[in-house]
Amino acid sequence: MSKEASKFELPKNIDRHLAALSKLYSQEGKRPLQELIVNATTRVHEEWSRDNWNGGTYGHALYLVLPEPLFLSSVKQKNDIQNQIKEDLNKVHNIPNEFIEEVFLEMEAGEDAEWRKDSGLLLVGKRTIPPDATKRIWGDEGFRVFLSHKSEVKKETADLKDQLCLFGVSCFVAHEDIHPTKTWQDEIENALASMDGFVALMTTDFHDSDWTDQEVGFAFARGVPFIAVRLGKDPYGFIGKFQALSSSWPTAAEDIVKILIKNDKMFSAYVGALRRCPHWDSGNTLGKALPAIDTLKTQQIDDLVAAYNETSELRGSFAFNGSNSHFHGPGLVSYLNRLGLREFRYSSEGLIEPMPTAISLTPNG
Numbered sequence: 001m002s003k004e005a006s007k008f009e010l011p012k013n014i015d016r017h018l019a020a021l022s023k024l025y026s027q028e029g030k031r032p033l034q035e036l037i038v039n040a041t042t043r044v045h046e047e048w049s050r051d052n053w054n055g056g057t058y059g060h061a062l063y064l065v066l067p068e069p070l071f072l073s074s075v076k077q078k079n080d081i082q083n084q085i086k087e088d089l090n091k092v093h094n095i096p097n098e099f100i101e102e103v104f105l106e107m108e109a110g111e112d113a114e115w116r117k118d119s120g121l122l123l124v125g126k127r128t129i130p131p132d133a134t135k136r137i138w139g140d141e142g143f144r145v146f147l148s149h150k151s152e153v154k155k156e157t158a159d160l161k162d163q164l165c166l167f168g169v170s171c172f173v174a175h176e177d178i179h180p181t182k183t184w185q186d187e188i189e190n191a192l193a194s195m196d197g198f199v200a201l202m203t204t205d206f207h208d209s210d211w212t213d214q215e216v217g218f219a220f221a222r223g224v225p226f227i228a229v230r231l232g233k234d235p236y237g238f239i240g241k242f243q244a245l246s247s248s249w250p251t252a253a254e255d256i257v258k259i260l261i262k263n264d265k266m267f268s269a270y271v272g273a274l275r276r277c278p279h280w281d282s283g284n285t286l287g288k289a290l291p292a293i294d295t296l297k298t299q300q301i302d303d304l305v306a307a308y309n310e311t312s313e314l315r316g317s318f319a320f321n322g323s324n325s326h327f328h329g330p331g332l333v334s335y336l337n338r339l340g341l342r343e344f345r346y347s348s349e350g351l352i353e354p355m356p357t358a359i360s361l362t363p364n365g
Contacts, residue, residue: 010098011060012045017093018042021085024092033084036074037104039066048101059101063091071107078105127193137191142170143260143269146191148215149201150208151175153231156249157201163253166282167289168273169260192218196265197225198257202244204232213237225266227259254285258292267293267300272309280316284328287319290335302341308332309350321346 010017015147042064049059060085064085067335074081086103136179138144145164149157154175161171174184188211198219206212219226220238228235229252230244247255260266270289277283296304308314318324322331333344333351344351 003273007191008046008058008060008098009095010100011046012091013093013095014042014044014062017089020092021089032069032074033081036066036070036356037064037085039070040066041108054341057097057099059099061104062086062100063101063104063106064110065106068107068110072106074105081105119356127189129194133187133190134194137172137187137194138170139258140267141272142168142265143263144172144194144196145256145260146172146195146198146215146219148198148212148219149173150205150212152204152205153201153203154214160249164256166273166285167253167257168266168269168271170269171259188215189218191354192222192316195219195222195224197227197260197263200226200228200239201233202228202231202233202235203305206233207236207340225260225263228258229256261289261292263292264300267296271300271303271307271332274304274314275311277311277313277317280313280318283314284319286314287317287329288334290319290329290332293335296336296339296341298341301339303334304332304336305344305351315350 016291018076022038025031025037038068042062045061048061049056051059053056062085082103082105086100089100089103104207140155147157147161149235154173157173158176161173161283164171172195174188192215198215200206200212200216200219216237216239225261226239226242228239228242228244229331230246231249231252234240235242235244245259255267257270262271270286274283277286308320314320317332318328320332331346333346336342336344336351342353
């Protein structure tokens, strides 16, 4: 409350006036109204309105926050109830130059994570993730990848998560991403149900964990992009039919991205990562995904070119500007031109498409 607002008397004494109104409703036999104000928690928006033409009178807004059953029982008559309480409260108090301008009924915030399931109408096998849980697990952007691993390699997995983040991949790593106040199994299930892709880090003891096998089964059933990284063990069971990605911890991030980049959503996440490129050396790392891009749509080409032209750190990287192709690749122009769809060249403004050579038409031509 500001120093100026503290001059108001009605908000400071609102509970006393509600008590008086409760007694009035009791005398008049208006039990439903009395039940509402007795069980409500209150807050007041001071100086909701001011009328300088009538001697400087001030109107306040009163919020009555109700338990769910009471709110739902009154919601159909909410407007009438709000007006009734407002009028009666203004009759009860006698504070000059102040009045209740509006009364609002609100419902208490509660934990309703299972409301879809409790309705009995949720389709079998469908899991709906609340927006706050999705944000908590994945953040605001990126291609969502669940990293399935044994706890023995949690440090290497955490490092891999950081490396993938540069490419626009948002990873879930159970040992560090589960909020301590949440049931860990629910959080893992939420991550599995909302992931865009799944990576199994198949170390020699991967099969020793019941949880990794269940995570694999969940991902297989959902049909999301699936990568089994061979780090000492070959794929088995349902995923045995897929060819494993032979890799090592130092190159795993690059190898994983080169496979995922063919997915449209991953490509969009990659372009977003290009726009956020923090340093030219990071641009060199990001450029390692370029050789894996073998087909692009027109809009994707436009997005890639725009990201390059608008990001100075990207233009300063050898991998994209092609100024040191021996160590960092031939540059973005070379990769785009080999697609054969459009032709680009470097200029002082960035990547441009040369204008078609004009054909001169003469009377004899």
